[in-house]
Amino acid sequence: MKKTTLITALLLFCTVTFANNVQVSTISYNAAAQQVSFTLTWENSWDLTGGGPPGNHDAVWVFIKCQTGSDVWSHAQISTTPSSHTLGNSLALAQPAAMNTYGVLIKRGTLGFGNINGGNNVSLQLSSPAGITAIQVFAIEMVYIxxxxxxxxxxxxxxxxxxxxxxxxxxxxxxxxxxxxxxxxxxxxxxxxxxxxxxxxxxxxxxxxxxxxxxxxxxxxxxxxxxxxxxxxxxxxxxxxxxxxxxxxxxxxxxxxxxxxxxxxxxxxxxxxxxxxxxxxxxxxxxxxxxxxxxxxxxxxxxxxxxxxxxxxxxxxxxxxxxxxxxxxxxxxxxxxxxxxxxxxxxxxxxxxxxxxxxxxxxxxxxxxxxxxxxxxxxxxxxxxxxxxxxxxxxxxxxxxxxxxxxxxxxxxxxxxxxxxxxxxxxxxxxxxxxxxxxxxxxxxxxxxxxxxxxxxxxxxxxxxxxxxxxxxxxxxxxxxxxx
CATH class of the missing domain: 3.90.1580 (paralog of FGE (formylglycine-generating enzyme))
Structure with a gap:
């Protein structure tokens, strides 16, 4: 997993995270709206829901760490209201009826399989904390059982x-x-x-x-x-x-x-x-x-x-x-x-x-x-x-x-x-x-x-x-x- 630190005009630093084939890049944070935005890509994605065995899908578990004026990293809370988040056309919330405040599951937006490539912008609404001075976004590939x-x-x-x-x-x-x-x-x-x-x-x-x-x-x-x-x-x-x-x-x-x-x-x-x-x-x-x-x-x-x-x-x-x-x-x-x-x-x-x-x-x-x-x-x-x-x-x-x-x-x-x-x-x-x-x-x-x-x-x-x-x-x- 490689990491690159970016400095923004607001002196807010973010990280670009790579874990196997999943990549999080172009991260930004809107402090007034408490929204974290980034681009998400990964390889070998599938959604075979309703098809033959195994009839499941993969997804990416995204969670956020933040600092609020000190060097201690804490876990950011994410809104559990599905409509408060926006995703690119190729993506969808994997479990909109079972949202988790500690992270969000994102899957491909259509049935099929293949790579999720560039242009898939994600914007997540945070519910806490306020006063964030630094953000890190992490992504882990998951499989639905x-x-x-x-x-x-x-x-x-x-x-x-x-x-x-x-x-x-x-x-x-x-x-x-x-x-x-x-x-x-x-x-x-x-x-x-x-x-x-x-x-x-x-x-x-x-x-x-x-x-x-x-x-x-x-x-x-x-x-x-x-x-x-x-x-x-x-x-x-x-x-x-x-x-x-x-x-x-x-x-x-x-x-x-x-x-x-x-x-x-x-x-x-x-x-x-x-x-x-x-x-x-x-x-x-x-x-x-x-x-x-x-x-x-x-x-x-x-x-x-x-x-x-x-x-x-x-x-x-x-x-x-x-x-x-x-x-x-x-x-x-x-x-x-x-x-x-x-x-x-x-x-x-x-x-x-x-x-x-x-x-x-x-x-x-x-x-x-x-x-x-x-x-x-x-x-x-x-x-x-x-x-x-x-x-x-x-x-x-x-x-x-x-x-x-x-x-x-x-x-x-x-x-x-x-x-x-x-x-x-x-x-x-x-x-x-x-x-x-x-x-x-x-x-x-x-x-x-x-x-x-x-x-x-x-x-x-x-x-x-x-x-x-x-x-x-x-x-x-x-x-x-x-x-x-």
């Missing part, structure tokens, strides 16, 4: 998975009904039947860098592994706490820091998926963005969709077959904005190998967000889940809320943009039984034989448990969801 019943689980009782079941509502699920739930699953625990949104891609290193750059020094210190409380830093790669690049995380701080005030972080490869995220880092980012974590049942909905449930199903929908997994990563344009693999092209992948990043093959590496989807293709060649979410397995593993212990307190409450005020229903002092991972990572070992790409298992890669809020390993990443 349609309401409806779906299958979960595995028929083999020996696996660490749910029993075979159909989720046909959001009602309470009695203890033991799914085999791995020793207690009742409350009605308020999100089960995926109701519609929601999920991030199209994993949190990127550029997105996490932008997050860090809106925090106070104290907040920043808690969200990186390197000690940045002083003025001299040796381990400038702040997520791995190393002096040199380690396991593909490029987020850095300067060698010399200010005595007081926030640190300005940078990232050499902002499109790369963000790893080394502890639970507290991950949940804090989602709270800041107005999003939320999602549950292990919702993970299965995102991946399986409305297809008939089968045992040992890859996230891209086919039954398990080791022969479908490539024997090498085949990286092209490593660490560039065009980073991909040879497996994303049907011409160079005549055997229809899955296009994935995982260490059961030689030379596993963390890749950029969306690396398999650089060309129009099928689910196998893009590694896409049912509704179009990318890299739900491989790359960085996905945090999920489990149907155990502390996890059962979780509800579908979104974050409010304030990292000091996370929803009380979110796990804050995590245990191995309340939070876990699904989907393998680029570090999944050879012995797994591709098992990390299956939908049903709970999966703690490399055998390293989630023990504390700030355990940070190179396989740990994730994405967020948004309740309606």
């Amino acid at each position: 349609s309401e409806g019943a779906f299958g979960i689980g595995h028929s083999n009782p020996a696996t660490d998975a749910f029993d075979v079941a159909t989720i046909s509502n959001e009602n309470m699920i009695p203890a033991g009904s799914l085999r791995v739930n020793p207690a009742d699953i409350p009605a308020a625990f999100p089960k995926g039947y109701k519609a929601f949104y999920v991030m199209k891609y994993e949190i990127s290193q550029g997105q996490y860098t932008d997050f860090l750059n809106t925090l106070t020094r104290t907040q920043q210190t808690a969200r990186v592994a390197t000690d940045i409380s002083g003025t001299i830093v040796t381990n400038q790669y702040v997520m791995s706490n190393q002096a040199s690049l380690t396991q593909f995380n490029h987020i850095m701080c300067p060698a010399t820091l200010p005595v007081a005030g926030s640190v300005i972080f940078s990232c050499g490869v902002p499109e790369k998926a963000c790893n080394f995220l502890g639970w507290a880092d991950y949940s804090s980012y989602l709270d800041w963005a107005g999003l939320r974590p999602f549950t292990e049942i919702e993970f299965e909905k995102i991946c399986r969709g409305f297809d008939a449930r089968i045992d040992n199903q890859f996230i891209w929908g086919t039954p398990y077959s080791f022969a479908q997994l490539p024997t090498s990563l085949g990286t092209v344009d490593a660490d560039l904005t065009t980073e991909t693999t040879i497996w994303s092209d049907a011409v160079t992948n005549p055997n229809n190998y899955a296009n994935v990043s995982q260490n059961y093959i030689t030379g596993g590496r963390l890749m950029r967000c969306g690396f398999p989807g650089s060309k129009p293709t099928n689910r196998i060649l893009s590694g896409a889940a049912y509704f179009g979410a990318m890299e739900m397995a491989g790359n960085a593993s996905e945090y999920v809320i489990q149907v155990l212990d502390d996890g059962l307190l979780f509800t579908n409450e979104n974050g409010n943009g304030d990292v000091t005020d996370a929803p009380l229903t979110w796990p804050s002092n995590i245990t191995a039984s309340g939070v876990n991972f699904k989907g393998g990572s680029f570090r999944t070992p050879l012995a797994a034989n591709g098992q990390g790409f299956l939908i049903h298992p709970r999966y703690a890669p490399s055998g390293k448990p989630v023990l504390t809020n700030n355990n940070r390993y190179d396989y740990m990443g994730g994405r967020g969801a948004l309740s309606l």
Whole structure:
């Protein structure tokens, strides 16, 4: 995610934000009208509502941070009256009946698919605060997960998975009904039947860098592994706490820091998926963005969709077959904005190998967000889940809320943009039984034989448990969801 600072005649500075293929540019602010205007573009958009499977759409979650005379960034509130906002002819509000004061969902204005190109001007009406002196606009690509019943689980009782079941509502699920739930699953625990949104891609290193750059020094210190409380830093790669690049995380701080005030972080490869995220880092980012974590049942909905449930199903929908997994990563344009693999092209992948990043093959590496989807293709060649979410397995593993212990307190409450005020229903002092991972990572070992790409298992890669809020390993990443 690249960022450019613009100076206006009113001495108001704004940022131009790039996250994967979404771009926010030409930002302006009308203080008298409290309106923020900008141009929004992104690639590979679709709206197939009412058509064949998956019959859904993608959208962009736009939210705004502001300053009001100090160097502290706060979350701007957006009007929930649809008519108070104006959008370009190619755009529409994705959920006008369910507006959210912490952000707005914008989708393409007509059915079909393709790129949303220039000329799409957006003007959002703020409801607070007044006296804004600086504005930042952020955009995250999302995927709509349609309401409806779906299958979960595995028929083999020996696996660490749910029993075979159909989720046909959001009602309470009695203890033991799914085999791995020793207690009742409350009605308020999100089960995926109701519609929601999920991030199209994993949190990127550029997105996490932008997050860090809106925090106070104290907040920043808690969200990186390197000690940045002083003025001299040796381990400038702040997520791995190393002096040199380690396991593909490029987020850095300067060698010399200010005595007081926030640190300005940078990232050499902002499109790369963000790893080394502890639970507290991950949940804090989602709270800041107005999003939320999602549950292990919702993970299965995102991946399986409305297809008939089968045992040992890859996230891209086919039954398990080791022969479908490539024997090498085949990286092209490593660490560039065009980073991909040879497996994303049907011409160079005549055997229809899955296009994935995982260490059961030689030379596993963390890749950029969306690396398999650089060309129009099928689910196998893009590694896409049912509704179009990318890299739900491989790359960085996905945090999920489990149907155990502390996890059962979780509800579908979104974050409010304030990292000091996370929803009380979110796990804050995590245990191995309340939070876990699904989907393998680029570090999944050879012995797994591709098992990390299956939908049903709970999966703690490399055998390293989630023990504390700030355990940070190179396989740990994730994405967020948004309740309606």
